[in-house]
Amino acid sequence: MKIGILTSGGDCPGLNAVIRGAVLKGDRVYGDEFVGFRYGWRGVVEGDMVPLDRHTVRGLSRQGGTILGSSRTNPFEGEGGGPENIQRMMDVNGIDAMIAIGGEGTLTAARRLVDEGGINVIGVPKTIDNDLAATDYSFGFDTAVEIATEAIDRLRTTAESHQRCMIVEVMGRHVGWIALHSGMAGGAHAILIPERPQSIEQICEWVLHVRDRGRAPVVVVSEGFHLDTMEEAHSHKGLDAFNRPRLGGIGELLAPMIEERTGIESRATVIGHIQRGGVPSAYDRVLATRLGIAAVDAAQTRQWGSMVSLKGTDVEIVSIADATGGLNTVPDYRYDEAAVLFG
Amino acid sequence: MKIGILTSGGDCPGLNAVIRGAVLKGDRVYGDEFVGFRYGWRGVVEGDMVPLDRHTVRGLSRQGGTILGSSRTNPFEGEGGGPENIQRMMDVNGIDAMIAIGGEGTLTAARRLVDEGGINVIGVPKTIDNDLAATDYSFGFDTAVEIATEAIDRLRTTAESHQRCMIVEVMGRHVGWIALHSGMAGGAHAILIPERPQSIEQICEWVLHVRDRGRAPVVVVSEGFHLDTMEEAHSHKGLDAFNRPRLGGIGELLAPMIEERTGIESRATVIGHIQRGGVPSAYDRVLATRLGIAAVDAAQTRQWGSMVSLKGTDVEIVSIADATGGLNTVPDYRYDEAAVLFG
Amino acid sequence: MKIGILTSGGDCPGLNAVIRGAVLKGDRVYGDEFVGFRYGWRGVVEGDMVPLDRHTVRGLSRQGGTILGSSRTNPFEGEGGGPENIQRMMDVNGIDAMIAIGGEGTLTAARRLVDEGGINVIGVPKTIDNDLAATDYSFGFDTAVEIATEAIDRLRTTAESHQRCMIVEVMGRHVGWIALHSGMAGGAHAILIPERPQSIEQICEWVLHVRDRGRAPVVVVSEGFHLDTMEEAHSHKGLDAFNRPRLGGIGELLAPMIEERTGIESRATVIGHIQRGGVPSAYDRVLATRLGIAAVDAAQTRQWGSMVSLKGTDVEIVSIADATGGLNTVPDYRYDEAAVLFG
Amino acid sequence: MKIGILTSGGDCPGLNAVIRGAVLKGDRVYGDEFVGFRYGWRGVVEGDMVPLDRHTVRGLSRQGGTILGSSRTNPFEGEGGGPENIQRMMDVNGIDAMIAIGGEGTLTAARRLVDEGGINVIGVPKTIDNDLAATDYSFGFDTAVEIATEAIDRLRTTAESHQRCMIVEVMGRHVGWIALHSGMAGGAHAILIPERPQSIEQICEWVLHVRDRGRAPVVVVSEGFHLDTMEEAHSHKGLDAFNRPRLGGIGELLAPMIEERTGIESRATVIGHIQRGGVPSAYDRVLATRLGIAAVDAAQTRQWGSMVSLKGTDVEIVSIADATGGLNTVPDYRYDEAAVLFG
The missing domain is CATH 3.40.50.460 (Phosphofructokinase domain)
Structure with missing residues (x-):
């Protein structure tokens, strides 16, 4: 399988570790081939991509930022976007599936690409703020x-x-x-x-x-x-x-x-x-690496429209819809627990 | 309620944060009074204790080690131990309950004190190695x-x-x-x-x-x-x-x-x-603080023989027996997940 | 000798290490007694002081901030200040000498107290910005x-x-x-x-x-x-x-x-x-400790009006006047050296 | 000028920053060309080298280790070494000068190459232990x-x-x-x-x-x-x-x-x-960068046999002989200063 990876939205420590985990698992276990889209959806829309192999991802678990670059481009806005163009770009480049690493906006776009365009996308949640539902935590937080x-x-x-x-x-x-x-x-x-x-x-x-x-x-x-x-x-x-x-x-x-x-x-x-920015904590490196590995597993089993997530100590596959259905807000009992220490 | 706290076994970042969380919650919400036993079970057996109040626990969330000291003394070994002596010490000092922060040995002892002596004990799991069952993680790890x-x-x-x-x-x-x-x-x-x-x-x-x-x-x-x-x-x-x-x-x-x-x-x-040793990570400070708070809640509701634990993002009350029933080993699927990256 | 210590001006990592170094050296070698003035010159003017002994300074080498507190009060401004009042406060409390830890303003005041009031003051340079002349570097920088x-x-x-x-x-x-x-x-x-x-x-x-x-x-x-x-x-x-x-x-x-x-x-x-704020680097802890030690040595040899400073690898005694005579600016050759790397 | 750089002896944080400083200064100001010898003197002896340009040294100020590799090979031991072979290797490759970054052994070898072989070498002191004379400190310490x-x-x-x-x-x-x-x-x-x-x-x-x-x-x-x-x-x-x-x-x-x-x-x-190992402190990055810059300046002015060193706040040029003439031991007054705090 030839898989394209993109990172979208604000910077977040662990993005590179996701990329590394995905490429190493796919390369070694499934014989996948990888390309990285540059600057998020912009690279998808413009067909701007670079090959990703074992050598490219060397040492990435501890490197902050994203080697692919990021932007806030939305595939459904502006010219050139939309499912048809993206499918055409994938066909032209022989890309079978996409792993989209991003926050609420990116995951919503990913879901629409699956729902409206039948495009093969797996989501990886990315949020500094920890505001995505359907995952206990995400890397960077x-x-x-x-x-x-x-x-x-x-x-x-x-x-x-x-x-x-x-x-x-x-x-x-x-x-x-x-x-x-x-x-x-x-x-x-x-x-x-x-x-x-x-x-x-x-x-x-x-x-x-x-x-x-x-x-x-x-x-x-x-x-x-x-x-x-x-x-x-x-x-x-x-x-x-x-x-x-x-x-x-x-x-x-x-x-x-x-x-x-x-x-x-x-x-x-x-x-x-x-x-x-900067070097991710060990916790985030482990989580991000596991999410990258799981995203490739989800692609291998063709679970398009799904997202990898953390539940307790396990990485699970959920529907992107679950993650984009609402904000992960701080519940009252957590705030009240902390408020005992105020004053 | 007058509650005695002890820390037992090897050093672990977050011990002080547990103590602080417990004392602040008990003091402010339930009007509890606290003493700390010095050097783990040794202090219990010898009646060696210090008062713990709001002032004593100031700044403790970020301080490594344990202000109470620790030892590897087991209340069921050597002279002076056993449930009767401990109950007598508690009666003499007007202590209603104990919060025992420790690993497998401490929790097993705590469980026996409850089962065999009817003593009011709540357990808090402490393990650098993450080897205790019945909690996703514990502080220090x-x-x-x-x-x-x-x-x-x-x-x-x-x-x-x-x-x-x-x-x-x-x-x-x-x-x-x-x-x-x-x-x-x-x-x-x-x-x-x-x-x-x-x-x-x-x-x-x-x-x-x-x-x-x-x-x-x-x-x-x-x-x-x-x-x-x-x-x-x-x-x-x-x-x-x-x-x-x-x-x-x-x-x-x-x-x-x-x-x-x-x-x-x-x-x-x-x-x-x-x-x-040393300053705990933010993750461990939060977890330890929450466990300390929950331990006092468990004492307040008289759930003797129970232990506070992390399940997903929540702190829950489980039976100490669950935690001491077996080692929390690395499952094969977790090792195999990592092994993809070897070589 | 009974020595009063004060910390003045903005916070700076290493202040506590200076205090510790001074107290330990004076206590152990010269048999000095110490008090700390609270909140800089304000404590001097108001006679607000606390005893400082070996126990008080325990663990201070790695503690940020200043246990004495600081303020921007100037002894020559407002009511109650001036050399006479300060000498009277020292006499009343039996204080023989003062160690003033501060920046340009504090050192200038210290120098005037010596020059105009014949007061026994030793200066210790404190500057985050490294803007004091007559010392290679100061702690905190x-x-x-x-x-x-x-x-x-x-x-x-x-x-x-x-x-x-x-x-x-x-x-x-x-x-x-x-x-x-x-x-x-x-x-x-x-x-x-x-x-x-x-x-x-x-x-x-x-x-x-x-x-x-x-x-x-x-x-x-x-x-x-x-x-x-x-x-x-x-x-x-x-x-x-x-x-x-x-x-x-x-x-x-x-x-x-x-x-x-x-x-x-x-x-x-x-x-x-x-x-x-916060924990000083090892470099600053060593420098601050050495400056504290040297300040007590300077007091012992009654070098009033002098300041301890770093020259190369050595701590030396210089005149406060040298340090307050002008800013320690970045010389052109240092800027040009760095500018080679610009662009 | 075409300059070869080598790093020799044990690992030391800042080696890469020296390389970067030298290459950027030489490239931009003097129009120098650079090669790096791989694995210290071994690369010199074997003619194993890689080109070093602006792009190669990107981001190196904060990277631990040495991109050139290191070894404990001594040019005066084993087969293939000695001044004649090294001069021949330099001639064959059109190398005008060498910058040797290393400790006592490397600097002694460098000095002999200058003295006995008339080879154009500049030394940069490297010592974790801070045991070299003729420099206040070196990077890594x-x-x-x-x-x-x-x-x-x-x-x-x-x-x-x-x-x-x-x-x-x-x-x-x-x-x-x-x-x-x-x-x-x-x-x-x-x-x-x-x-x-x-x-x-x-x-x-x-x-x-x-x-x-x-x-x-x-x-x-x-x-x-x-x-x-x-x-x-x-x-x-x-x-x-x-x-x-x-x-x-x-x-x-x-x-x-x-x-x-x-x-x-x-x-x-x-x-x-x-x-x-690992990321150098800011202090070491600054010092190492300055030493690298100064080494190229010394090469430009053809001060063969000299070494760059730190004196107070300045980087100076000294004779390698000064640095290799004796160990930089802790003087008694420094030990006694610290000993006041013992016990």
Whole structure:
């Protein structure tokens, strides 16, 4: 079988390990041949591809980024896309199947290609934020949590030295998993996530409680968190007419609000892109390698439209539809479990 | 409720995070009072304990080791032990329940104390090696894998520079999980685990295959691995009359055997105790904190004889008997999955 | 002798190691007694102090932050300050000498206290930015460079995956040492420092050259860098009427300018406070410990007004005046040495 | 000019950064052409070389090991060596000069090639152990110290948990720099180096003193340390007839001796090869890059027989003879400075 692989969407530690796992398994066990599409769906649409063999994937388990490049191109948007063109590109190049490694958008596109175009696609879930349903975790998330936690550890000592409140903004546009885990790991005094809006009064109550115990408050906030009443933010002139923070992100918005209400000097730090680049953690390397291996197994058994996923300690095959049916949000019992440690 | 906590057996990153999680939850939600027994069961038997409060556990999520100390004392061995003495010690000190954090030995003792003495004990599984059944993973294992993987990454560059074979011995007396995961993460060319004895011929075949591809072989071996025929080892005089390696461990035994058979300069490195000390990974901090919280919940609901465990993404309550009924060995399908990458 | 220690100014990894080195040497060799002033000069002015003994400094070599706390209080400003009050506070508490650990402001104040008030002060240089003259390096700088370099390593893989230009803003208000060293270590394609203003044309030329070679440009910029003509920036509306960047710092200013001129998607990341908190590097622990030891030696020999400093591999005693006489800027030959690697 | 580069002797983090620095400077500024000899002097003798250009050295500043490979071949030993053959190989391949990156043996050979054969060689000092004179530090040392320090940090928590004495064996065959710096950084209670033999009584006195203060002793020992009377060791049967430890190294020898005399459970850990492989620290990357750049400058100015070295903050050109004239041992005042912290 000749299999094309693509990586799509934002960078994520472990992408290369998936590619390596797939190529090594396919090459050695099934005698598959591989090509890599360059820059995600763009390479598919444009027929831009490179051969992938055993030698190409050498040492990739520990290499961050993706050797194939990535983009946010969607095969159903713009010119040249759509199932017909993709099938034609595959036919011309003798490609039997595709392994699409990506997030919600990529997997939805993959599913439509299968459903609407009968194209042979296997999905591999990729999400720093851990926002995909139908998989316990995906690769990249553990690395992101580790990096955010190390940052919190460092910021904490400075908070204590200066009796400051530190607001640490981590990734998580729609779900709060990175904030929840890095906050628990780093011993945060408040964790603010998109799923659970809070009032500025509640946040300041936690902050003041910490100060009253003689400590320096550390608040971890997902980029997608919002206050439960935006009037507060508006009255502070921190939000523009479109409800977006005027300066930077939510961390930059909260810091002056907390400082004004509590009198505690407050500083925001945005961890940013370092959460999604560089050497993957061992956990993510193992998971990504296993997902790559399983994706080739799924292709071998022609389970088009399926996605590989982690369930407990096992890698399983599920329907892409299961993964794209809804967000994997932080459930209340997980947030409440962590909230015991707040304040 | 007044609850005593003890940590027993070998050191493991996350012990302090369990203690912290338990104390914070019990103190804030249930109004529990806590004491810590010093040096495991020894402190129980001798009534050696210290009060544990919110202040004591400050900052513990990221601190390696155990503030309570540990030992390998077994409450059923030696003088002073047994259920009666322990119940008496608890009565004298007004202790209602115990949380015992430990491995197979500790949990078995805990179970006997419940079964034979009617003592109120909750177990928390602790195992660097990941050898306990009834929990997907336990804390400490992820940190150990991460440290071993970093070591493999470092050793690999030296192997390549000198065209050497590197044999990396990691922990795992009875099960090969650390070797399996760190070997997959580090891109090892052979992984040798207790569950799957191999012949020296097979090992050398992998090693030579790597060399023939122009690369430097990296072999990861669990300390508990043994060759499938010990004659080989005996004829090499590497084993003594009791079948133990004469010099150091299995890594030191294999290096000269591989060098002699393949002609490739071979060096063994034993990662050793650094796998079980120091700052826990974020993964282990989160897991340990959650287990500590759940242990107090289990005490609150008086589920004596139960153990907290990880199932998928959830922390659940199981019977200690389930955890101590058998080793959590690496199943064949997991080893075979990894073996595709060998050679 | 009874010696008071204070830490002043921004946080810096190694502060605690200085305290530990001083206390252990003084306690063991000279029989000194120590107190720590809390929150820098504020503690001196207010007589807020805690005893420091062998037990207090246990484990401090690897602990970030400062157990004494810090502030930006200046003894010559506000009420209650000035040499007379400080001498009175010392007399009342029986303090014979002070060790002041801080940057330019603290050392200048220390020098005035000696010169104008005849107060017994020894200085220890503290600067993340490495901007103090009269010492080869000071503690904290190596840790900051290491953290910035790790961040650059991570950001680079994302840059390559997305064919982006990454602008990394590091600390360095007046001098470019952190940018120079982390940029060299991380293989940056341009390094922008306060000492060497550049035109936006030159920066874009470097960036385009990198792109033309098929790579993703990485630009490291000190927070204190400015373009050599501010008209550029003004015309771009990135600067306000006071010549300050409108949004965030210089990185946020450069990113859209580079993107507009080169057509390469550009993203800024601000490393921020994580550069100055947390566990010090081994290099900084050794240096800080040695400086602490030497400060007590200088007190013992009553070299008031002197400062401990690193010269080559040796710790020496210099005049505080030498350190505060001018900034330790990046010399041209060092910048030009690095510039060979640009583009 | 056409310049050949070789790396020789044991692996050392930063070798690749030297190569990169040299090639980029030579290529861009002087229009030099480069080849790399494979596996050190062996490649020189055998004429085994590969072209090195800008593309080859991409990303090398952060890559451990050496892309050229290394060996312990000496050009003055065995067949094929000697100045005449090397000059002939250079003439045949049109090579004008050589940059030899290596330790004492390599630099001595380089010097003889210049002195006896009039060959154009520039030396770059490479030593994990920091045992070369005429340079303040060389690359690789800082990384080794950092790795050893991280290991000590991890081992310490286990020591405390189990009230054990931990003996940590680090590299340093003839000089104790790694032990001295990692021991100071890690807060060791005794540091044992080749330059300062100690009696087992003195060592146990330090160990017992630590125990009496309620702490767990950590002893850092260079592999080349020896007790000041070997009778002790002999009577313990730890040494064989050739005065070499019977089992493993000095750490394995000391552990049972300390345990027997003090009654404190004692464990040895050998950090081993992980000290010399993998990603270099930022410090080492900067230093190595600068040395590579300076080596090409020295070639350009035809300073044959010279070596690049670090003096304070500057890279200078010295005579190879200065570097090979004697070991860079730990001076007494540095050991005594650290010894204040023992016990």
